[in-house]
Amino acid sequence: MHITTDGIVLRERAIEDEDSILTLLTKDRGVISAYARGARKLRGNLRVSSELLSYSCFVLFSNKEKYSVDKADLNNVFMKVRGDILKLSLASYLCQLTGEVAPREENAQEYLRLLLNSLYFLDSDKRTCEFIKPLYELRIMTMAGYMPNLVACCECASFEKAEMYFLPLTSQLICGDCVKNLPENQIKYLLNPGVLAAMRHIIYAGDEKLFNFTLSSPLLKQLNQISQEYIKCHLEKKFDTLDFYLTMSD
Template identity: 65%
Template sequence: MPVHITTDGIVLRERAIDEFDCVLTLLTRERGIISAYARGAKKPRGTLRVPAELLSYSCFVLFSNRERYSVDKADLDTVFMGVRGDVEKLSLASYFCELTAQVAPREENADGYLRLLLNTLYLLDTGKRACGFLKPVYELRLLTMAGFMPNLVACTGCGCYEAEEMFFLPQSAQLACGECVRSFPADQVRLPLGRGVLAAMRHILYSEAEKLFSFSLPGPALARLEEVCECYTVTQLERRFDTLDFYRTMKGSVNG
């Protein structure tokens, strides 16, 4: 039965289908990931022009008919200008959007996913947290919410909480101490974790949402955390992301 629904949402992707119209991929609070037809969104003076842009967060009025959606109205809330004006931040935010579109639920409540993305974009937008900090936090927390939560409680072999050497196994999503890791096949990827990196990963998994970003690591450990979380994301989802490759390129050009 055709109905109108009102929901908060953020644009994860926009795809033009002709000169003035486009299809939006939205992360919405009540319906999760949906595709919505936006008529006239590309018109220079159209009311949907800004709300239909990537990263625009709005209150959408959607017409729904047989799980097909079209945008009737959108009241713009936030556009994250600090992200849009920085090529490195924008490339990272685009990766967050592509990753979210891949794993967030469809046609069901996604309030937690929306809050995570908005909080992360706020910190990125205001510069309160650096790209290199936000990237691994978002990756690991998002995957955990989507059902890819690794077991970081203890070594999968002997059950020890912490040993002199600890390794993360991205394929099986487990921990192994230096002794037990020897029993795994030699070709299985194993990533050594320092104490600080392991503690940070546990914090990302198990902390309350309000405390998610409340930790710090020195530069080398943070870089290692970023490597481990990216490897885990790519391994578990079994795919590459064009936006991730672009972010790496932009990060290299900015830091080079």
């Protein structure tokens, strides 16, 4: 059976001399692996569309949940991302994270939209890496079923207090009064009001407004630390692409 679906290459793994196994995030089938014959031929038809970050309309042959690429019409390759080592390292991490949490064998249109929009803002220099990383981390975790409760303090239900803390392990907020009841060694982050507002925006805003907020560089650094810790607490997986990105950004 043949299917036609939009998708982006999350990973390319070379096999034999000229062929590849592609990890794709597709609109209709989520994350899949697909065999691409001749993808590494210098002048092959699939050469460009099989590379990391290539966004194409794929024609796939499906047989018992195994896929092979018959054709791919290229839509975008995000050249400015590919040409910048910091942007490329971040994009590689976003792809690895997506491959870990996005659904398999089911519709993943919202995941594809999030990744494409994030790459667009990076490619067009409309948002920085420091902005995109925590936004993507918190949003995709929310989509994948790890949405934190940022409405109010988990103990007294206060929406805002002079001090508000985020608890990454329990995915909750707690105010400065109630935090005194927690064990001293529990991981917690005292939130700047701007960071809390940004986190709430990322979690709850509609797709059309997701990227429409601003935060100073020092506050973005705190947001990056928090979102990164949240990933670590709930996925318990080491991302080598994240380590490389952090090395580049330092």
